[in-house]
Amino acid sequence: GENVEQHPSTLSVQEGDSAVIKCTYSDSASNYFPWYKQELGKGPQLIIDIRSNVGEKKDQRIAVTLNKTAKHFSLHITETQPEDSAVYFCAASTGVRKLSFGAGTTVTVRA
């Protein structure tokens, strides 16, 4: 089955700096890569996703890049703000089959 690895497990950044989280996946058939943000006591919420026919996608301060050859994808958050502090999960799916999640990255934005 699909195996998704995520790094780093924790990330502390100064407010205004950028944060980068990296994930690798094992199944070359994976074609959907969402990123979820989970705040304390809440369920994960989708923040951005990318499909295998696209190399990069941006939404305001958030961007995701995908390298299909290397089987890795990354989340970039620019101009970080205190409200960006949360746990972020990457995930991968081959389409209709299950979504496999990484172990998560705890991001702390220092004021």
Place this chain on the structure above:
Amino acid sequence: EAGVVQSPRYKIIEKKQPVAFWCNPISGHNTLYWYRQNLGQGPELLIRYENEEAVDDSQLPKDRFSAERLKGVDSTLKIQPAELGDSAVYLCASSLYGAGTEAFFGQGTRLTVV
């Protein structure tokens, strides 16, 4: 539009007791998932439904866990009997169709087995 609704939010039970979780997905979503999230880890799939059919239950511990999705809408996940290792957050999610479309998660049920 209401999101995915789960109940209860919290449950504390003694080991060997039964417990049930309920989920109401977003209206019109064909796919429903139950995930288990252990502390400090990502969600792990327990079972996935397409309408009322369980299409992926390979990770469900069938000796003690059961699930149903009657009429392809609401779903119930049951554990009987519960063990200490079952303590976790149980998340329900739904998507329009399959794992290639956005999955919307409920707030989860935090289960503590003592």
